[in-house]
Amino acid sequence: MSHQPPISLWPDPNALGPVTDLYELTMIVGYLSSGMAGKQASFELFVRKMPPNRAYLVFAGLEQAVGDLLRLAFSPEQVEALRGWPMFRNVPGEVMDALAALRFEGDVWAIPEGTVVFPGETLLRVTAPLAQAQWVETYLVASLAYPTLVASKAARIVSVAGGRALLEYGARRGHGPHAGFLAARAAYIAGFAGTSLAEAARLLGIPASGTMAHSWVQAFPDEPSAFAAFARTFGGSSTLLVDTYDTLEGVRRAAAIEPPIPAIRIDSGDLDDLTRRARAILDESNRSSVKIMVSGDLDEQRIAALVEAGAPVDGFGVGTELITSRDAPAMGMVYKLVELDGEGKYKLSPAKKTYPMAKQVFRQRDADGRFAGDHVTRADEAAEGEPLLVPIVRGGRLVGPLPTLEAVRDRCREQLAALPDRLRPLDARPDYPITYSDRLEADARRLMDRVNRAGI
């Protein structure tokens, strides 16, 4: 797929102004009223803490987040509605006019999609007039955290699948139908081969995968006639679901179809045992070419067990566990003010150490090209390694076309290949060195001293 404008999933992508927490809007109105809206602010987005069962994250979601950001605006009826709300009713008309006229005209730097990232490092930085930079908080976090959760979960699944085909089958289990699109894209970035969600496949230009449901088989008088009808319609594309009645009998019936079908799917039962028996039946029936797909509440643990046991599975369909990132359905991704008119800012909280000032992240590699550690500096410092944050938006416009989905997926493949081995096991502890530059440490100390002294 070539460089398309980012896909928007909204009825009117030019009316996303109030798709945000109300407090962003009250703060904007407050900044406008206090003459502070134009101060130059930098906010940074990062993950506070590694979610459970994760040793690395795959950053995803940037295309939708940035695409929507560039079109951020209020429709006239939205502004009209806001004017009538209790908290805005006494705000001077010219302030509400200024809110209505708001656009995002700032800069965005970000780590490219598909990059392996870690908590405590800046993933995205917005530099813009304070009102604009504040506006985008809710939408950016809502757009980036979920795809990152799904891509990170998908990467774990890819890591144990031993190269077998992985298909995202979760559409009906997503948190609303739109989540299916975001998940299909995130899973594809992390190495999945396709999705069952037809419209996601079409919009993204990625493979759609699907076979039949049990209802197909039930709709016919018996299984052989159901299989025959499907094969008549789809010929060489007919993957048959064999576990509606007796699974092995279903395999025998599928094996008897002429010309041979490409694959069968088993959706229930002891998959290790059933796939071995199915493989034997298929091979004895001169159907060595027929592949075996499995599905049904699969996650990385069950897939790893099947692969390690040597079960003859050619592909896995993964639904609920992936699309909900079930063992870690949320994470503490935050967006914090770090700099205002050149002055460092951060929330003082002993439990949540963060650093002021706009930052850059440098990734260092060892002699084998594996990730050795990340070094966080001020944005104006130089350091060894690859600077991960790159300019995406300048003055409210894309610096250049966003990478294609294939390019993002390629990047992710290279990134996952460069993971240190100790982070690969499913039960790996998060153990990746992140260091902060002396200047950042000094900035943090200076700010802490000032706050403590002034008792602000």
Added chain:
Amino acid sequence: MSHQPPISLWPDPNALGPVTDLYELTMIVGYLSSGMAGKQASFELFVRKMPPNRAYLVFAGLEQAVGDLLRLAFSPEQVEALRGWPMFRNVPGEVMDALAALRFEGDVWAIPEGTVVFPGETLLRVTAPLAQAQWVETYLVASLAYPTLVASKAARIVSVAGGRALLEYGARRGHGPHAGFLAARAAYIAGFAGTSLAEAARLLGIPASGTMAHSWVQAFPDEPSAFAAFARTFGGSSTLLVDTYDTLEGVRRAAAIEPPIPAIRIDSGDLDDLTRRARAILDESNRSSVKIMVSGDLDEQRIAALVEAGAPVDGFGVGTELITSRDAPAMGMVYKLVELDGEGKYKLSPAKKTYPMAKQVFRQRDADGRFAGDHVTRADEAAEGEPLLVPIVRGGRLVGPLPTLEAVRDRCREQLAALPDRLRPLDARPDYPITYSDRLEADARRLMDRVNRAGI
């Protein structure tokens, strides 16, 4: 809010045809090719098993699901894309034309939104030509499961909040920004007072709630000037966030503001201790009218603990735990063929007992009006109690206007009040009697016998 057409969250609500799993489309093409597309089918939607930590569910999401269903169609470019996919490439043009022309023209019966429901009972039934009824599976499940999860979680929170205000604050933690809308609506149905998501509040006509972020306080030279600026802008609507630096010092500063502000918010720390100290400071400062809001990783357990301990909290903002239904982020909601041209159908699986034939659910109450048990019958049977499934769509059109959101919320309030006491504790076991009519049992036995005999 009066009877509006259901809100759609899609760029083109008339192009949702492929927002479904590919296998629904392959099956439709197969049914069209096999001359079976017009057979009259009934599919039923139900939850297989109670999710963890739940003893009852609140059914929600029907308005969006049905609204989108009525407009279901393919755009010309969608059909063009499908024609080029490998599995459809050899399908005769007239079959693809028939797919392209598909509309939903069937009937839908459903339990009204806001009703307390249980696993094993029919929540919604579609009766339509087989191709149409199959088409809607993925979209219906994706639209109904998530709001039901959120409304069910919200009901638990409402049950322990002792009448204190509850606000849905989760927008940034939802699985993509659209989830925020669905969650705001579901939480409101279950008794929440409002949402932080401004656009959801506008579209739904419900209260928007929001204060300020820590970044507001940090943007000013000190906390007093930040508070003063906010109060200058918003006067009587100014809820001040007091925990950016020293929480109790923040409370003292908020208490000093003239005229008095309506509320403070505390977002971190030991909320039991801090709210008591804050209350004392406010009361000593002649600020008994100032309410105390709390937020920060709250769930029903933490809220129950604060309420039981008598912490002086006036309102709770609930985010991540609610919007992700974190302890139960998915559930086994399924949509199964139960009847085809008058003949009973169901998937035979010892672990998953279900019943064939179109069904009705009768709810029986005890002398106090509490729910005593549900009795599931064939749709053409009569029984004691309230029949829960009502006609919603007939021949592809709404039978009448859908209930307003306020009416749904009222129904939910009445439903929750009628819960048996044993289901109310947060750790209640799912223990609600559901029985099946003799005719259903006989239908199930007959079908099982026939399948076993025929070896299909």
